[in-house]
Amino acid sequence: MDQKEIIRGRPDQAGCTEINPDKILAAGLMSGTSLDGIDAALVLTDGYDVEPYGKPVHVPYDQDFQNLIREGIGRAALYGEPVKDDMTINKLEVVLTDHHQTALQKLMVENKLSWKKLDVIGFHGQTLLHKPEAGWTWQIGKGEQLANRLQIPVVNDFRSRDMSLGGQGAPLAPIYHLALACRRKQRDKSLALLNIGGVTNLTWIPPDRRPEELLAFDTGPGNALLNDWVHKHTGNSFDQDGAISVTGKVDQALLESWMAHDYFTAPPPKSLDRNMFEVPGLDGLSVEDGAATLCAFTVETVKAAEGLCPSIPENWYVCGGGRHNPVIMDMLRKRLLGTVHLIEELGAQGDFIEAEAFAYMAVRKLKDLPISFPGTTGVAEPSPGGVIHYPAC
Numbered sequence: 001m002d003q004k005e006i007i008r009g010r011p012d013q014a015g016c017t018e019i020n021p022d023k024i025l026a027a028g029l030m031s032g033t034s035l036d037g038i039d040a041a042l043v044l045t046d047g048y049d050v051e052p053y054g055k056p057v058h059v060p061y062d063q064d065f066q067n068l069i070r071e072g073i074g075r076a077a078l079y080g081e082p083v084k085d086d087m088t089i090n091k092l093e094v095v096l097t098d099h100h101q102t103a104l105q106k107l108m109v110e111n112k113l114s115w116k117k118l119d120v121i122g123f124h125g126q127t128l129l130h131k132p133e134a135g136w137t138w139q140i141g142k143g144e145q146l147a148n149r150l151q152i153p154v155v156n157d158f159r160s161r162d163m164s165l166g167g168q169g170a171p172l173a174p175i176y177h178l179a180l181a182c183r184r185k186q187r188d189k190s191l192a193l194l195n196i197g198g199v200t201n202l203t204w205i206p207p208d209r210r211p212e213e214l215l216a217f218d219t220g221p222g223n224a225l226l227n228d229w230v231h232k233h234t235g236n237s238f239d240q241d242g243a244i245s246v247t248g249k250v251d252q253a254l255l256e257s258w259m260a261h262d263y264f265t266a267p268p269p270k271s272l273d274r275n276m277f278e279v280p281g282l283d284g285l286s287v288e289d290g291a292a293t294l295c296a297f298t299v300e301t302v303k304a305a306e307g308l309c310p311s312i313p314e315n316w317y318v319c320g321g322g323r324h325n326p327v328i329m330d331m332l333r334k335r336l337l338g339t340v341h342l343i344e345e346l347g348a349q350g351d352f353i354e355a356e357a358f359a360y361m362a363v364r365k366l367k368d369l370p371i372s373f374p375g376t377t378g379v380a381e382p383s384p385g386g387v388i389h390y391p392a393c
Contacts, residue, residue, distance in 0.1 A: 196322025
């Protein structure tokens, strides 16, 4: 097979080829369902092998802007599909894009880079609603605006093509998870990467590292319910270092009632909206017991997902904000059959995996390489994704 064939993206080559000398520098931006702020990161990649580059940055949202996003999510829920004429959401989209530009500027300053060094930007935007059962998803963020301001190509709208081809539109990070797994020399019987963000998702990776054999799905809630609970009762954005959760007691009866939801036994691939789950009975608990029970809910959904994998993962690598909560991590180590690690053991930057992933996917879009696969989103065949916005001359 010649190099051109590889670059065009034979699915069994994605993520594990020899290094291509044509690596380029890409920035990735992620504003997740936890609503805490923007992650910005750099990667150097040829669309296959990847190296995190430089120093990533996090730019937190202040409480007022978090509230604006929550308002936008609430307004989006009033519609049966994405709309273009909601003035409140349109204004939010412009301001959101401004915030992302600020995050990019901070990223470039922190790494002492000129804009000329940057080849492409992967811009996820902010998810307002994700409705795979209805065949649509809604992310806001003006890619064209960002491209024209910075005079750099921007790739956004990563999910729509996958959904138009019958996929769930999520999770999309598994192809990047595979690239990270390829950095590990030891071949496990199988391993899993677990991302605990606002929603938790799992990528199961087989020993031969073939992307067409990947399995990925959202397991259940991550930090979103816990963050909302803590914010409601304390005004804080999250449970810092698990300080609230660690003093609480899990309500087992309540936990079992939540786990009766049929989502947890449904076969993958499958994906979730941030606000899919209701947690009746939670308001009857103390702040501490509620936080502990929500931590246990996240972990029990992962335990249920373990049984849906083709084989039990020998090793688990955990990324996302949830790995900072020692209560969640301790529960995972007690409940899962494999060994639980932090993703830093793969040489990765655990708070910035999704930002790096969208930088990586932006380069794959430039090279027309697939980012979603039948086992990751349910799409009919391996599919590229994203829309490229080239700056106006």
